Amino acid sequence: ELKVEQNPLFLSMQEGKNYTIYCNYSTTSDRLYWYRQDPGKSLESLFVLLSNGAVKQEGRLMASLDTKARLSTLHITAAVHDLSATYFCAGPPQGGSEKLVFGKGTKLTVNP
């Protein structure tokens, strides 16, 4: 069964700083998703990474996937307060499965 581990689980950073959230997964996965969740809200899709070496960027967030290392990263550039939220990575337990296994999430707080 796929296991997804994120670190750190809690991240407090200052506005303007850069940081990276890491997502390790235990078995081969052909896709990796990143979601954002605001308190009391649902999940908002950020990125879908479909292949080794995939890199996607949206605003101050950039996600990448290394299937050989079973690692995905979410890099935050010049953080702003609006990025404060919990970020989840998720992947399917086997190729073609549409079930998603989620990490525990990284709660990001960006302080002025």
Place this chain on the structure above:
Amino acid sequence: DAGVTQSPTHLIKTRGQQVTLRCSPKSGHDTVSWYQQALGQGPQFIFQYYEEEERQRGNFPDRFSGHQFPNYSSELNVNALLLGDSALYLCASSLFGGALLRLADTQYFGPGTRLTVL
């Protein structure tokens, strides 16, 4: 284009009662998945419905059951509620086979139903 909708938004029940949650998928989607998210945790997969049948199931007891209707909407039923069933229940819709086709279409999540069991 309506996204995924869920009802009700909040629900309070007592132990032993039964509850039904409802979900309408995003336009064009035919598959509905249900997830349970306990406070401070990541969502956990309950089951998935396609063509009115349960296609995949997570590690949840038989107290959790579901149904999908011809219009692709879905219900999640939980019997004999326990305190530990208190959680945010999320519905996600997708296009069946999208994963095999390596489509970039993600699972789109609804706003959720917050269930509190007292």
